[in-house]
Amino acid sequence: MEGLSEYEHELFKEFSRKLKPLSRSDYLNKIILFKSTLSDKNLLNININESKQFIEYINSIYAKSTCEKIYSYLHSFYNFLVKENYIQNNPFANISKPYVSRIKNKNDVLSLDELNKLISIFPNLNKRDRAIISFLISTGCLLNELINLKWKDLTSNTQNNCSCKIGNQKKERIVELPSYSWDLIMDYKESIQITSIDDFVFKSRNSNTITDRNVRLIVKNALSMAGLSNYSAKDFRHSFATFSLKSGLKDENVKEKLGWSDKNYATRYKYVMNFVDSDDIDYIIDDDELNIYKSKNNK
Incomplete structure (x- = not known):
C-alpha cells in the first residue's frame, strides 16, 4: 500500500474491518498523511512531539473542522493499537484536540x-x-x-x-x-x-x-x-x-x-x-x- 509498509497496512485492515468503505478510505488517507510527515518512520514508533508537530502542521493548512476530524481519526487509530497491545501509549492522548465552535455566525x-x-x-x-x-x-x-x-x-x-x-x-x-x-x-x-x-x-x-x-x-x-x-x-x-x-x-x-x-x-x-x-x-x-x-x- 502506497505510503504504508505492509505491516502497517495489515494493522489498518484489522482496525478498519468494521468501517464502511467510504469511512475506511477516509481514515486511510488521514493516516497516510500523518505517515508522510514522519520521514518514513514506523507508525508504531513515534512520540508525542511528532504528534504535536503534525497537529500544528495541519492547523496551518486546513480548516479547523478538518483538523478536528484528522485528530479524531488518528486518536481512534492509536487507541485501537493500545487496546490490542501493539503500543503502550496513545501519542495523541495528551495533545489538545482542535476545537471547532458549533455556534454559527x-x-x-x-x-x-x-x-x-x-x-x-x-x-x-x-x-x-x-x-x-x-x-x-x-x-x-x-x-x-x-x-x-x-x-x-x-x-x-x-x-x-x-x-x-x-x-x-x-x-x-x-x-x-x-x-x-x-x-x-x-x-x-x-x-x-x-x-x-x-x-x-x-x-x-x-x-x-x-x-x-x-x-x-x-x-x-x-x-x-x-x-x-x-x-x-x-x-x-x-x-x-x-x-x-x-x-x-x-x-x-x-x-x-x-x-x-x-x-x-x-x-x-x-x-x-x-x-x-x-x-x-x-x-x-x-x-x-x-x-x-x-x-x-x-x-
Missing part, C-alpha cells in the same frame, strides 16, 4: 441578497448543476442525501404540491419542494436517459452516480461565478436552518425538516439570526425574477 449563512445573487447566475449553468444547487438550497439536505436521491423519491400530486423523500433510517423524511426547484429537476430529467425509477437523480458524465466531490466542485464553481467564493456547500444547510427558524418555525419542526437527532441543535443558530433579514421569510420562488427566497413585505 454570519460567515456561515448567506443573506437573502446573496442567495438571489447565486440564483441569478443559473442561466450560465447546465441543467444538472442548476437543479443540484436549487435542491440543496430548497431542502437544506446533506450532500450524501442529494447523492442518494432516486427518481422514485420525487412525487407531485394533482394540486401540484411537490415533495421528495430524503435521508435513511431514523433521518428519513419527506420535505416539500418549491415549484421552481421541481421544475428545474424536471427540466434536467428531460435532458437525460432514465431506465428505471430506481436510477439516481443526479449522475456524472461517465457514471450513473455522482460523488460528493463532484457536488462540492459544482457548488464551488457556481459560488465563484456569483462572487460568493467565501461560502461552501455546507453553508446552504446552515442558511436553510437559519431562515427556517427566522420565519417562526419551532425548533422541533426544523429538526424534522433537516433530520437532526436533537432539536437543541437549533441553539447553534440563535446568534446568527440577528444578522439575517428582519422581515418574515417566505419560501416561495418567483418564477419571473428567479428569486428563491422572498421577503413577505416584498411580494
Whole structure:
C-alpha cells in the first residue's frame, strides 16, 4: 500500500474491518498523511512531539473542522493499537484536540441578497448543476442525501404540491419542494436517459452516480461565478436552518425538516439570526425574477 509498509497496512485492515468503505478510505488517507510527515518512520514508533508537530502542521493548512476530524481519526487509530497491545501509549492522548465552535455566525449563512445573487447566475449553468444547487438550497439536505436521491423519491400530486423523500433510517423524511426547484429537476430529467425509477437523480458524465466531490466542485464553481467564493456547500444547510427558524418555525419542526437527532441543535443558530433579514421569510420562488427566497413585505 502506497505510503504504508505492509505491516502497517495489515494493522489498518484489522482496525478498519468494521468501517464502511467510504469511512475506511477516509481514515486511510488521514493516516497516510500523518505517515508522510514522519520521514518514513514506523507508525508504531513515534512520540508525542511528532504528534504535536503534525497537529500544528495541519492547523496551518486546513480548516479547523478538518483538523478536528484528522485528530479524531488518528486518536481512534492509536487507541485501537493500545487496546490490542501493539503500543503502550496513545501519542495523541495528551495533545489538545482542535476545537471547532458549533455556534454559527454570519460567515456561515448567506443573506437573502446573496442567495438571489447565486440564483441569478443559473442561466450560465447546465441543467444538472442548476437543479443540484436549487435542491440543496430548497431542502437544506446533506450532500450524501442529494447523492442518494432516486427518481422514485420525487412525487407531485394533482394540486401540484411537490415533495421528495430524503435521508435513511431514523433521518428519513419527506420535505416539500418549491415549484421552481421541481421544475428545474424536471427540466434536467428531460435532458437525460432514465431506465428505471430506481436510477439516481443526479449522475456524472461517465457514471450513473455522482460523488460528493463532484457536488462540492459544482457548488464551488457556481459560488465563484456569483462572487460568493467565501461560502461552501455546507453553508446552504446552515442558511436553510437559519431562515427556517427566522420565519417562526419551532425548533422541533426544523429538526424534522433537516433530520437532526436533537432539536437543541437549533441553539447553534440563535446568534446568527440577528444578522439575517428582519422581515418574515417566505419560501416561495418567483418564477419571473428567479428569486428563491422572498421577503413577505416584498411580494
